[in-house]
Amino acid sequence: MSTTLPIPARRRLRRLAGQDLPTLLAAVALLIVVAAALLAPLVAPYPADGTTATHPAASLLGPSGAHWMGTDAVGRDILTRVMYGARTSLFIAAAVLVLSSTVGVLLGCVAGYSGGWVSDVIMRVTDVFLAFPALLLSLALAVILRPGVGTAIIAIAATWWPWYARLACSAASTIRHRAYIDSARCLGLPRWRIVAEHVLPNSLTPVIVQLSLDAGGVILTAAALSYLGLGAVEPTSEWGLMVQQGQSSFTTEWWIVTFPGLAILLTAFSFNMLGEGLRQALDPRKVAR
Numbered sequence: 001m002s003t004t005l006p007i008p009a010r011r012r013l014r015r016l017a018g019q020d021l022p023t024l025l026a027a028v029a030l031l032i033v034v035a036a037a038l039l040a041p042l043v044a045p046y047p048a049d050g051t052t053a054t055h056p057a058a059s060l061l062g063p064s065g066a067h068w069m070g071t072d073a074v075g076r077d078i079l080t081r082v083m084y085g086a087r088t089s090l091f092i093a094a095a096v097l098v099l100s101s102t103v104g105v106l107l108g109c110v111a112g113y114s115g116g117w118v119s120d121v122i123m124r125v126t127d128v129f130l131a132f133p134a135l136l137l138s139l140a141l142a143v144i145l146r147p148g149v150g151t152a153i154i155a156i157a158a159t160w161w162p163w164y165a166r167l168a169c170s171a172a173s174t175i176r177h178r179a180y181i182d183s184a185r186c187l188g189l190p191r192w193r194i195v196a197e198h199v200l201p202n203s204l205t206p207v208i209v210q211l212s213l214d215a216g217g218v219i220l221t222a223a224a225l226s227y228l229g230l231g232a233v234e235p236t237s238e239w240g241l242m243v244q245q246g247q248s249s250f251t252t253e254w255w256i257v258t259f260p261g262l263a264i265l266l267t268a269f270s271f272n273m274l275g276e277g278l279r280q281a282l283d284p285r286k287v288a289r
Helices: 007-019 021-038 078-114 116-130 134-144 149-175 179-186 191-199 201-227 239-249 255-281
Strands: none
Touching: 021 078, 021 255, 078 116, 078 149, 078 191, 078 201, 078 239, 078 255, 116 149, 134 149, 134 201, 149 191, 149 201, 179 191, 191 201, 201 239, 201 255, 239 255
16 A cells, blocks of 8 residues: 555645744754764864864863864864764664664554454563663663663664554554455455555554654663763764763863753754654644645
8 A cells, every 4th residue: 555645644744844934943953963964074174083082282172263162171173073973863863763663663563453362462562661661771771781872772772662563553453444454355465465565554654753753852862871871982972972071061161061962952852843743744633624
């Protein structure tokens, strides 16, 4: 089945882009962040080794023409580190969302379509994961593993997939009773093919909206892990790690914490605003209007 949005939905998306100023501004802000991350090697004021190499003579310099966001305790340019930190934070968010949504959606579709004991087993396992606060469980997993970007991805993804499983299961449970699913069964299509070709594609719309809403939360969680020393570690540039490194001197060298903190705030807030705009645009009660 095609996942192309119906004409009313496309019309509402166009109307949303033209009238919903906060969503439009959020999309522009995210484009700037993504562009800064992708083009960092070309547009960063200092080369890539400027994020790792130390320059004691230039340490703790305030914002100026030479260093727009100042320098940190070992002389590294904050703007350069923020731009390269965007690459790390966005990579973690993308990897977590791909892993968690893939696992969650597949399990949810199988549970929702199959029903019976298969659904009971999958959903009970999902409930076990949902019983623990996501951040607390991520911290526990990160403590067991060795700190690093890979650890942050695994720890967060392991706690994020149940939400997608629940969402996909709900959608698949409704879709399984549709006429085209009955027609596919009558044609003798195997169960795996029905799930792959009909149930899964038609369960993705709410998942796409949830992905945009969750991206900001993943970035905040990754920053929290790095801040606590359980995520990205030196010499990796990562926003949460940069905040942790500058907290002890915040009252005197405020720029070390402020700019990566603002990057976290701007990116997470923009993702939330964009996700809320998509949710409203794709709301079935409004799409039909």
